Amino acid sequence: MSERRDKLRVIFDMLNSIQEKGGRIKPTHLLYKSNLSHSKMQEYLKELISRDMVEEDFDKTNKVYTITKNGIKFINDYKKVKEFADSFGF
Amino acid sequence: MINDLILRPGWFIGTESLFDIISMFITFFIFLYSYKVYKLASNKNYFYLSVGFFSISLGFLFKVISNSVILYPQFSDLILNVLSFLRPTYIYTASLLLYSFLVLTGYLIIVCLTLKIKSNKIRLLLMLLVLLASILPRQERTFTFFHFFAFLLLSVYIVPYMHKNYKKQKTNSSFLVFLSFLLLTIANFALIGVSSYGITFYIIGQSISLLAYIILLINLIALGLRK
Numbered sequence: 001m002s003e004r005r006d007k008l009r010v011i012f013d014m015l016n017s018i019q020e021k022g023g024r025i026k027p028t029h030l031l032y033k034s035n036l037s038h039s040k041m042q043e044y045l046k047e048l049i050s051r052d053m054v055e056e057d058f059d060k061t062n063k064v065y066t067i068t069k070n071g072i073k074f075i076n077d078y079k080k081v082k083e084f085a086d087s088f089g090f
Numbered sequence: 091m092i093n094d095l096i097l098r099p100g101w102f103i104g105t106e107s108l109f110d111i112i113s114m115f116i117t118f119f120i121f122l123y124s125y126k127v128y129k130l131a132s133n134k135n136y137f138y139l140s141v142g143f144f145s146i147s148l149g150f151l152f153k154v155i156s157n158s159v160i161l162y163p164q165f166s167d168l169i170l171n172v173l174s175f176l177r178p179t180y181i182y183t184a185s186l187l188l189y190s191f192l193v194l195t196g197y198l199i200i201v202c203l204t205l206k207i208k209s210n211k212i213r214l215l216l217m218l219l220v221l222l223a224s225i226l227p228r229q230e231r232t233f234t235f236f237h238f239f240a241f242l243l244l245s246v247y248i249v250p251y252m253h254k255n256y257k258k259q260k261t262n263s264s265f266l267v268f269l270s271f272l273l274l275t276i277a278n279f280a281l282i283g284v285s286s287y288g289i290t291f292y293i294i295g296q297s298i299s300l301l302a303y304i305i306l307l308i309n310l311i312a313l314g315l316r317k
Contacts, residue, residue, distance in 0.1 A: 008131060080313050081127050087263035087309065089255030090135035090203050 010034065012078045014044060015053060018067040019075060024057070025065050096186075096233065097284055098292045107157040109300040114150035116303045117143045117196075119310060135203055142199035149192030156185035190236045191224035197243045204251035234285055237295075241278040249275050266309040273302035 017033035018025045025033075031041050045065065048054040053071035057064050098106070124140035127133070158165045159182040166178040198220050202213060223239035252268040280295035 076316075077130075080316060081130055083261065083263055083316075084123060084310075084313050085127055085131065085133065085136065086259050086261065087255075087267045087313075088139060089251070089259065089264065090133070090139060 113303040116307045117147035142196045146196035152185040153189040194220040201247040237278045237281040244275040270302045270305040
């Protein structure tokens with residue numbers, strides 16, 4: 001597997017975890033769901049925020065991450081690409 | 091007037107050209123989508139798959155050109171105005187040879203993917219076989235050797251792989267891909283039979299081949315429309 005594909009898979013897993021939690025997730029839950037180290041998760045979150053796929057919000061005093069339209073679009077595109085790739089099986 | 095090198099009914103050439111144009115566009119769309127997958131996932135296999143479908147698409151373009159030379163003599167006149175050293179027969183024959191070579195190359199690339207062949211020496215050897223299959227003399231105006239080689243690549247390597255993949259994935263799209271390659275195998279089998287059983291087999295073979303590519307298009311559209 002290529003490094004980039006792994007990266008895409010991680011991004012997909014993170015976004016999918018947020019979506020499965022109703023579009024908003026606490027950092028601790030995301031850390032648990034994405035199965036990454038804290039520093040790695042922060043690195044990915046920084047990228048996701050810069051690519052406008054995730055927004056950082058505050059729910060009362062707690063930090064939460066919300067998926068954006070771009071994030072949902074990425075999930076859908078990734079699923080299509082994966083299904084196309086799986087249909088040929090290479 | 092050029093003598094047709096293919097044993098087929100004259101009235102079918104126009105319809106066949108339409109089939110070829112449709113197949114050319116479908117394979118071109120698959121080339122584009124495979125390339126998109128490659129760019130997104132950085133999986134080199136999908137780069138090779140895109141090259142394979144591009145080769146098939148280009149092959150159909152040359153077949154359309156060869157048919158156009160027969161259907162529209164003014165088309166070859168247009169080319170001859172620019173390239174005066176050519177003859178219509180040359181354009182026709184060269185286009186048909188390029189069609190055979192490019193389609194077989196496309197299938198061969200898919201075979202290399204199914205067998206996970208990485209060695210350039212083996213790839214070169216297989217390419218030489220494809221070249222040989224493309225230029226071998228045509229018996230009684232049929233492309234028996236070309237269709238036999240295509241049938242061999244499809245039935246021995248590609249279809250079993252796609253069937254195995256369908257069994258593993260159990261998705262509609264993997265089934266459609268398997269079905270499409272199975273139909274291409276049947277199409278080539280029918281086309282082998284043209285010299286023995288007559289030109290009806292030519293029409294059957296070409297129609298099944300078109301159906302196979304349409305199924306690939308349906309798969310692509312279904313994936314594109316999925317939310």
